[in-house]
Amino acid sequence: MSEAAANPPTDKWRARHELLAVILLSVTTILTAWSAFESSKWGGAMSISFSEASSARIQAASLKGTAQQRTAVQVGLWVQWVDAVGNENPKVAKFFEQRFPEPLATAHEDWLATDPLKTDGAPSSPFAMPSYVVPETTEAAASDARADAKFATALENNQRGDNYTLLTVLFAAVLFFTAMSGRLERRSSRWTMLGFGLVLAVVGVGFLATFPKLI
Numbered sequence: 001m002s003e004a005a006a007n008p009p010t011d012k013w014r015a016r017h018e019l020l021a022v023i024l025l026s027v028t029t030i031l032t033a034w035s036a037f038e039s040s041k042w043g044g045a046m047s048i049s050f051s052e053a054s055s056a057r058i059q060a061a062s063l064k065g066t067a068q069q070r071t072a073v074q075v076g077l078w079v080q081w082v083d084a085v086g087n088e089n090p091k092v093a094k095f096f097e098q099r100f101p102e103p104l105a106t107a108h109e110d111w112l113a114t115d116p117l118k119t120d121g122a123p124s125s126p127f128a129m130p131s132y133v134v135p136e137t138t139e140a141a142a143s144d145a146r147a148d149a150k151f152a153t154a155l156e157n158n159q160r161g162d163n164y165t166l167l168t169v170l171f172a173a174v175l176f177f178t179a180m181s182g183r184l185e186r187r188s189s190r191w192t193m194l195g196f197g198l199v200l201a202v203v204g205v206g207f208l209a210t211f212p213k214l215i
Helices: 009-086 090-098 104-113 135-181 187-210
Strands: none
Touching: 009 090, 009 104, 009 135, 009 187, 135 187
16 A cells, blocks of 8 residues: 555645644643733732722821811911910910921911011911921822822733733633634634634734733
């Protein structure tokens, strides 16, 4: 029996198809597992970022509360000083003025330097002076900014995780078409199905190459 008869063309095509299908299935299985792993990692990163954003937001709220309390106390002291000045009681006024805490003490001096009783357009009180800055207010603003940044990062990480999830589905489709190609009888149908799976695999690899990795 000749070699051509022992190995008919049909068997050669089937062998080549099976070899290519095995290679595609093997590579795609690894890529599917990697995509699922990356999706899980980005999901974890998203949860961490959301948690950090929440913590920063809580810290900002606490700092704002402290700033409001400090401002209320200082407003009360300054009102007492105004009352003493209005009642022409310089000793009491001096008593309160010497006990002004920062930043009221500095802002009060700056406010007096504007000669508010004689100067038109002068600030109405020390609390309107640029030098009156409660530290907790600045810290609260910074904490809010951190919370916004962490929240934006969490949304970005969520989208990256979704991208990898879709990529997992794409590679699963490659596995499906490749496996189904081996069950078809017609050679043209086999190669068409396998070719479609190969095209999807190339598209998936292209996306995978552009996606950020988290290890």
